[in-house]
Amino acid sequence: MPAEEKSKMEEVKGTTISRRQFFKEAGAISAAVAAAAASSVIAPEEAEAKTTFAEFFQNNYRLMTDEEKKEAIARLEKRYSEEFAKKVTVDGAPAMQDVLFGYALNIQKCIGCRRCVHACVKENNQSRHDTEIQWIRVLRMEKGNFTVEDMDKGYPNSPNESFGIQVGGNAYKNAGVALEGQHYYQPERVPEKDAFYFPVQCMQCEKPPCVKVCPVRTTYRDPDGIVVIDYNWCIGCRMCMGACPYWARRFDWGDPHLPAEEMNPKTHYLGNRPRMRGVVEKCTFCLQRTRKGRYTACVEVCPVGARTFGNLLDPASEVRKILDRKKVFRLKADMNTYPKFFYFID
Amino acid sequence: MKIGSIAKVIFSAAATGALILGVGKFRTEAQQEQPARPAVAAPVTDCFESREGYTARSRVENVVPEYGYPNIICSQTTGGVLWWGDPYDETIPIGDMPDIDDVTKGDYLTEDAVIKPREPQLTYFNMDPDKHCVMCHDGMTVPFPKDKKPRLITMHQDIVEDSMELMHGEGAIWCLDCHNATNRNTLIDHRGKEISFNQPQKLCGKCHGVEYRHWRMGIHGKRIGSWNAGGKKRWWLCTECHNPHTVQINRFRPLKPEPAPVLPKGMKNAAHESVHAPSAGGHGEATPAATH
Numbered sequence: 001m002p003a004e005e006k007s008k009m010e011e012v013k014g015t016t017i018s019r020r021q022f023f024k025e026a027g028a029i030s031a032a033v034a035a036a037a038a039s040s041v042i043a044p045e046e047a048e049a050k051t052t053f054a055e056f057f058q059n060n061y062r063l064m065t066d067e068e069k070k071e072a073i074a075r076l077e078k079r080y081s082e083e084f085a086k087k088v089t090v091d092g093a094p095a096m097q098d099v100l101f102g103y104a105l106n107i108q109k110c111i112g113c114r115r116c117v118h119a120c121v122k123e124n125n126q127s128r129h130d131t132e133i134q135w136i137r138v139l140r141m142e143k144g145n146f147t148v149e150d151m152d153k154g155y156p157n158s159p160n161e162s163f164g165i166q167v168g169g170n171a172y173k174n175a176g177v178a179l180e181g182q183h184y185y186q187p188e189r190v191p192e193k194d195a196f197y198f199p200v201q202c203m204q205c206e207k208p209p210c211v212k213v214c215p216v217r218t219t220y221r222d223p224d225g226i227v228v229i230d231y232n233w234c235i236g237c238r239m240c241m242g243a244c245p246y247w248a249r250r251f252d253w254g255d256p257h258l259p260a261e262e263m264n265p266k267t268h269y270l271g272n273r274p275r276m277r278g279v280v281e282k283c284t285f286c287l288q289r290t291r292k293g294r295y296t297a298c299v300e301v302c303p304v305g306a307r308t309f310g311n312l313l314d315p316a317s318e319v320r321k322i323l324d325r326k327k328v329f330r331l332k333a334d335m336n337t338y339p340k341f342f343y344f345i346d
Numbered sequence: 347m348k349i350g351s352i353a354k355v356i357f358s359a360a361a362t363g364a365l366i367l368g369v370g371k372f373r374t375e376a377q378q379e380q381p382a383r384p385a386v387a388a389p390v391t392d393c394f395e396s397r398e399g400y401t402a403r404s405r406v407e408n409v410v411p412e413y414g415y416p417n418i419i420c421s422q423t424t425g426g427v428l429w430w431g432d433p434y435d436e437t438i439p440i441g442d443m444p445d446i447d448d449v450t451k452g453d454y455l456t457e458d459a460v461i462k463p464r465e466p467q468l469t470y471f472n473m474d475p476d477k478h479c480v481m482c483h484d485g486m487t488v489p490f491p492k493d494k495k496p497r498l499i500t501m502h503q504d505i506v507e508d509s510m511e512l513m514h515g516e517g518a519i520w521c522l523d524c525h526n527a528t529n530r531n532t533l534i535d536h537r538g539k540e541i542s543f544n545q546p547q548k549l550c551g552k553c554h555g556v557e558y559r560h561w562r563m564g565i566h567g568k569r570i571g572s573w574n575a576g577g578k579k580r581w582w583l584c585t586e587c588h589n590p591h592t593v594q595i596n597r598f599r600p601l602k603p604e605p606a607p608v609l610p611k612g613m614k615n616a617a618h619e620s621v622h623a624p625s626a627g628g629h630g631e632a633t634p635a636a637t638h
Contacts, residue, residue, distance in 0.1 A: 086414065089413075111598055111600070111601065113424075113426070113601050113602075113603045114603050114604035114606075115421070115426060115427075115428060115604055117604065117607075118421065118604050119428050119429045122419055122428060122429045123429060129608075132607060132608045134607055180619070182616070182619040182620070183606070183607060183616070183619065184606045184607065184609065184616035184619060185603075185616075185619075186603065186605070186606045187603065188602065189600035189601060189602060189603075190600060190601060190602075190603045191598070191600060259386045261386055262386060265413050265414065266412075266413045290573065293572045293573065293574055293577060294433075294571070294572060294573065295433075295569075295570055295571065295572070295573045297430075299570070299573075300429075300430045300433060300570040301427065301428060301429060301430065302568065303395070303396040303397075303426065303568075303587070303598075303601065304396065304568070304587055304598050305566070305567045305568030305569075305582060305587060308564070308565065309573050310573050310574075310575070311573070311574075314575055316575040316576075317573075317575050318563075318564040318565055318569075318573075318575075321563050321564065322565045325560075325565065326565065346566075
């Protein structure tokens with residue numbers, strides 16, 4: 001923890017009561033009351049109930065000691081293994097040294113098949129139905145129609161005289177992108193002739209607006225550049241969803257529906273572990289994979305190789321070579337969020 | 347202890363108790379409401395990688411025993427591979443690759459680059475275990491074509507879909523520019539060098555040099571496995587994404603897309619998405635009546 005932050009915390013402790021202290025004192029005095037309440041209300045045979053109490057008093061993941069992190073992870077592993085009836089591992093791997101993750105997507109290649117969307121769901125244990133949660137959204141963009149015939153037509157379009165303003169008739173047409181992105185396209189085959197496709201997911205901004213607004217500081221940027229969420233500390237206020245200019249964050253109002261047989265047992269505490277009701281979730285660049293050296297699920301599944309992933313600090317990485325040699329842009333660069341998700345064309 | 351802090355503690359104790367009671371009540375209610383989970387459909391076991399009808403894959407259970415992963419997960423709706431459990435399944439080393447003498451040498455390590463070999467997948471190649479294609483195409487049994495005019499390939503209509511429409515290089519390239527006339531087990535480049543079906547990149551790269559160099563650098567095409575610049579990767583070869591026979595019609599052959607996301611509650615259809623920018627008055631309304 002930075003010294004500045006620490007002193008701030010102490011200051012807070014001195015003047016008023018902090019959340020941590022609140023629960024500490026409350027827990028000490030009302031232990032009997034609370035324990036009685038817990039045992040009488042929550043069914044003890046439930047796998048979830050066994051750990052709920054300890055989890056409820058758990059600290060913010062960033063403020064936990066290594067010991068506390070280990071305990072929290074062990075609790076989760078036990079609970080998930082019982083809940084999903086198979087051995088589930090919860091990883092707590094920290095960010096790798098000298099790594100800054102970056103992503104590049106060839107917008108020219110994308111055919112809009114949505115395989116990345118569903119690979120992500122399979123990998124990251126999203127709720128399958130009611131509510132269906134998907135971290136990637138592929139937008140269909142209809143190509144506009146510039147025509148040669150309209151090039152010479154001026155404005156105002158008077159048959160008798162020109163006012164000397166020649167802007168071309170195409171200036172008043174929906175050219176380039178004629179429609180807003182279409183989310184629910186479902187043609188027989190993709191790609192279609194008159195469209196291109198634009199996948200959107202978390203951009204892992206260097207200056208993430210979602211982190212700025214989080215009132216409980218449960219979402220933060222890890223040293224490898226991934227914006228992560230401690231789901232246990234999330235209060236579900238959804239401020240981050242409002243702040244995100246890329247519509248990258250998702251929220252489940254109900255209990256997630258994740259069938260045990262489809263559950264991915266390789267999880268990370270800050271990544272794809274099964275979420276509870278009422279927390280915000282989003283793409284983490286599959287950190288349970290990428291922190292172990294493997295490509296993300298969406299990169300691996302893309303049938304046309306439009307997606308690449310790598311270390312921005314390594315000049316030999318694929319992403320760096322793309323930044324060197326291709327025509328690259330970032331979505332909504334004017335927002336000064338500095339995304340590490342790059343779109344490019346050949 | 348000051349009176350204030352005692353009061354605070356008592357208050358907090360009461361609040362915590364109430365909170366826990368509240369949470370518990372909420373949970374029990376939620377459990378009762380929960381609808382029965384729909385049965386999960388049996389997994390599809392056969393699908394294709396990138397090109398439909400090119401690389402067929404079968405799901406094998408428990409390839410990664412640590413997590414109980416299958417080698418692949420197939421899509422329930424489109425017959426495509428949706429998720430990779432083991433990226434190096436059914437692969438062999440990429441084989442000998444010549445150095446490129448330019449700045450783009452790239453992260454190319456032969457021992458770490460693996461591919462899925464093409465030869466075992468070729469139907470006619472494997473009809474005879476030793477001679478392969480040369481069994482018929484030995485220069486005598488099947489005569490050479492007299493000219494380069496497109497004609498129906500009678501014997502191989504199952505693998506060459508429509509030989510009348512074949513086009514590569516705007517019609518300047520024909521079959522025997524790539525397929526070896528005297529040894530049909532291999533491909534052949536313009537200098538007469540034989541090239542294995544497992545290494546089509548050596549042939550394609552002779553004309554498509556920029557793509558070839560970019561592919562070797564890792565900025566064209568597809569790789570799976572390790573993201574690390576020196577790590578082990580499975581490399582997709584040219585023909586695993588592009589059909590060399592029809593590439594001029596479609597860079598990628600159109601695929602069936604995965605299902606669209608579920609519409610938000612209360613939205614009946616997505617017709618509003620197909621309405622062009624609003625004219626005067628109507629703000630993207632779906633019905634013509636709404637535009638004045």
